[in-house]
Amino acid sequence: MSLPMRILFIVGVFFTLPAYGQQAATSWILDRMQAHSPSSLHLLKSYDQLPTELVIERVNGIISTSKSIETFEFLETEDYNNALESMSTNIHEIGHAYGGLLHFAELMNCNCEQTIQFGDIQQGFYHSQTEEFWIEIKQEYIFPSQELAASIPYSLRTFRYDTYIEGTSSTQGGGVIGLLDEFNAYYLGSKYTFEMLPVYKELYGSDYLNQWVMHSASEMTAFFEFDFFIKEYLLFAKKNSPETYNYLKNSIAFTSAYQKIYSKYKQLIDNYSSKVEYERNFSTMDYSSEFMEEDFKKLQKKLESGTYSIIEIDFLK
Numbered sequence: 001m002s003l004p005m006r007i008l009f010i011v012g013v014f015f016t017l018p019a020y021g022q023q024a025a026t027s028w029i030l031d032r033m034q035a036h037s038p039s040s041l042h043l044l045k046s047y048d049q050l051p052t053e054l055v056i057e058r059v060n061g062i063i064s065t066s067k068s069i070e071t072f073e074f075l076e077t078e079d080y081n082n083a084l085e086s087m088s089t090n091i092h093e094i095g096h097a098y099g100g101l102l103h104f105a106e107l108m109n110c111n112c113e114q115t116i117q118f119g120d121i122q123q124g125f126y127h128s129q130t131e132e133f134w135i136e137i138k139q140e141y142i143f144p145s146q147e148l149a150a151s152i153p154y155s156l157r158t159f160r161y162d163t164y165i166e167g168t169s170s171t172q173g174g175g176v177i178g179l180l181d182e183f184n185a186y187y188l189g190s191k192y193t194f195e196m197l198p199v200y201k202e203l204y205g206s207d208y209l210n211q212w213v214m215h216s217a218s219e220m221t222a223f224f225e226f227d228f229f230i231k232e233y234l235l236f237a238k239k240n241s242p243e244t245y246n247y248l249k250n251s252i253a254f255t256s257a258y259q260k261i262y263s264k265y266k267q268l269i270d271n272y273s274s275k276v277e278y279e280r281n282f283s284t285m286d287y288s289s290e291f292m293e294e295d296f297k298k299l300q301k302k303l304e305s306g307t308y309s310i311i312e313i314d315f316l317k
Contacts, residue, residue: 025079147236
């Protein structure tokens with residue numbers, strides 16, 4: 001079976017494609033994800049294969065939930081360019097949606113009586129075909145991210161500050177777990193874009209590097225924003241809510257998840273920076289895009305200032 005036919009077969013098995021006019025762009029991007037970002041494609045397949053309604057049956061009753069979005073909810077299919085670029089957002093959002101259902105999916109099939117503790121926070125994380133996990137954190141120890149507002153100076157209120165520190169996102173009810181979930185989702189989206197560099201070369205020709213960096217910079221900069229937000233949250237807890245700090249410090253589930261996401265995202269940032277410098281040597285056009293957004297420099301300076309050394313010792317070592 002030839003590669004194009006094999007990919008179309010995979011698409012037919014695992015996905016319900018959009019209307020006919022959109023199939024070309026959808027099939028095209030899935031084909032290239034299979035070749036260059038298979039873990040991203042596997043995330044979409046895994047979410048798509050979950051039932052619309054997830055039901056946990058136990059002797060004491062039934063617990064259920066449902067999918068919140070469609071598999072290609074955020075994919076733009078007007079043309080190949082839009083499909084390539086919007087898939088990053090789609091991966092980010094499916095990362096949230098799939099992670100939010102992981103505990104349900106596992107308990108549906110565990111052949112056990114373990115159930116959902118609705119007073120706690122359950123959060124799942126997808127990383128690859130062989131690594132996905134969920135954690136359970138006691139809600140009583142978690143405070144909303146908006147409590148950090150007074151401790152973050154205006155000069156460090158970055159692009160995503162309003163949404164994730166003072167906004168109404170999951171970082172309020174979920175606090176640092178919500179921040180960790182966003183950290184992971186931005187990692188998934190930026191990993192996809194990093195791995196799709198060959199497709200940028202295919203689609204944009206001599207302008208590939210400029211386009212790739214332009215569409216990578218914001219998500220790569222998100223690493224520094226959420227590194228900063230999470231460390232600020234933990235530092236605030238150490239000073240103002242020691243019971244929260246000690247609980248999270250002694251939670252193997254939290255520290256393990258934090259370490260995994262941090263280390264993988266940081267390695268991705270290092271690989272991205274090296275790749276940009278390497279590709280500059282071969283680009284036939286003048287390179288003009290900054291490889292990070294403007295928030296990067298001030299955040300990097302703060303993160304390297306020693307302010308968070310105790311957080312790094314207690315959580316990331």
